[in-house]
Amino acid sequence: MSSFFVIFHPDGRLVEPPLVARLLQQMAWRGPDGQSHWLGANVALGYAHLWVDNLTRIPPPLTFDGQVWLAADIRLDAREGLCRAIQTAGGEADQDMPDARLLWQAYHLWELDCLHYLQGDFAFALWDARRRRLFCARDPFAVKPLYYSYQPGLFVASSDLATICAHPQIPTSIPTDLDDFAVADFLIEGMKLDEDGTFYRAIRRLPRATALCLEGGAQRQWRYWDWPTNGYLRYARTSDYVEHFQALLEQAVADRLRAPRASVLLSGGLDSNVVTAAARRACPTTDLHAFTCVFNTLIPDCERHFAGLAARGHGIPITFIEQDHWQPYAPPRPAFPHHLSRFTNPSGMASWKVTARWAATPALS
Secondary structure: OOEEEEEEOOOOOOOOHHHHHHHHHHOHHHOEOOEEEEEOOOEEEEEEEOOOOHHHOOOOOOEOOOOEEEEEEEEEEOHHHHHHHHHHOOOOOOOOOOHHHHHHHHHHHHHHHHHHHOEEEEEEEEEEOOOOEEEEEEOOOOOOOOEEEEEOOEEEEEOOHHHHHOOOOOOOOOOOOEOHHHHHHHHHHOOOOOOOOOOEOOOEEOOOOEEEEEEOOEEEEEEOOOOOOOOOOOOOOHHHHHHHHHHHHHHHHHHHOOOOEEEEEOOOOHHHHHHHHHHHHHOOOOEEEEEEEEOOOOOOOOHHHHHHHHHHHHOOOEEEEEOOOOOOOOOOOOOOOOOOOOOOOHHHHHHHHHHHHOOOOOEOO
16 A cells, blocks of 8 residues: 655754655655655655556655645545536546545545545545645545654654654654553453554554644544434335345445456455455456465365355456464564564464555455
8 A cells, every 4th residue: 555654843843854764765665656755844744655556557746736735545436426526616526537636626625624525445644835734534444544643843644653653753662652551452352442542652543534633733633424323224125125235335346446457355255255246247357366365284274165166156366375384473574564563463464465466456355
C-alpha cells in the first residue's frame, strides 16, 4: 500500500529538511513506485507511492492548486455517485480522475463535511494553507491505518507506525515508553481492546470513521459515521432478502475490481468463496489469482485440499504459501520490514508473502 506522513509544529517552529528525508527513507519500502514531499515553514508532508491500478499509475501531486496539500493512502468506491455529487455542486469530476484528486475536489466543495460523500478505504492528511488547518481522517471500517502523536509543539501522523517512531522527539524506548495496558490486553486477549491505542503511550491510532482537525490552536476529533440503526426492510418472501444481499455483495465486490488483475486469500470455507464467485460474475475478464496459507508438517491441515478444489471450481490459479517454518514472535527476516505491532503470528507473515508475490494487485479478502 502507499504510505504518507505529516509533521506539524503548532508553535510555528520550522520543520527541518533532514528530518523529512529521514522519515521518507523510513517508509521508502512502502512506495517502490516513487516518493514526493512538500516542506512548508512549520508543516511537511511526505508520500510513498505504490502503483495498484490505472487510477494510481501516476503518483498524484501533493497539491493541485498550491493552497491545499494532500497525502493519502486511498481507494474510493462508488465513484460514479461521488462524481455526480461533485458535478452537481459545481465542481469538476470524471471517472478517470485519480482518487486523490476526487478527494481534493470534495474538500474544496464541502470542506470537513466531505467525509459524508466518501466511500471506500482511505487514510489521509490534508493541509489547508489558507485556513492554517490540518485535517486527518480514516475510513469507516478502519481498513487503512492512521497513527498520530501529539506532543507539546509537535503533531506527527502517518499511515505507518514505524515512520512515527523514527521521529526523534517521539518517546518509543522499550520498555520505558510502552503502554502497559495495551501490552496486557494483547497478551491476555490476543488483541488491543482499546480501539485508539498502540503499544506506545505517546502514539495513538485514529479509530474507524473518525476525523481529526487542528485549527486555531485547538484540536477537534469526531466520528463522522456510524452504523445506521433507524431503518429496516420488510419483504414478502424470505428469498427476497437473499437476493437483496447478493445484489449488494456483488456491487461491493465489483467496486473493488478496478484493476485488470486482483488477488484473493482463498480458503475452503464459505466467506472467501462467496467473494470469489461474486468477483467472477461481476468482472469475468479480471485476472484473478488465489493465495492460500497451508501447513504441511507442523499441524494436521486439510486447507490445501479444499482450497485447491475451490480454486479449480472457480477456474483460477492458486499459490500455496507454506507456514511450517514461520515462528510467532521470532525476529522477522531482513526481507520483511518490521516493527512492534507487526508479525505476531504466522498469518501476518503470510500476508507479507502474498504482498511480495502479487504486490501490484488489490486484494479482495
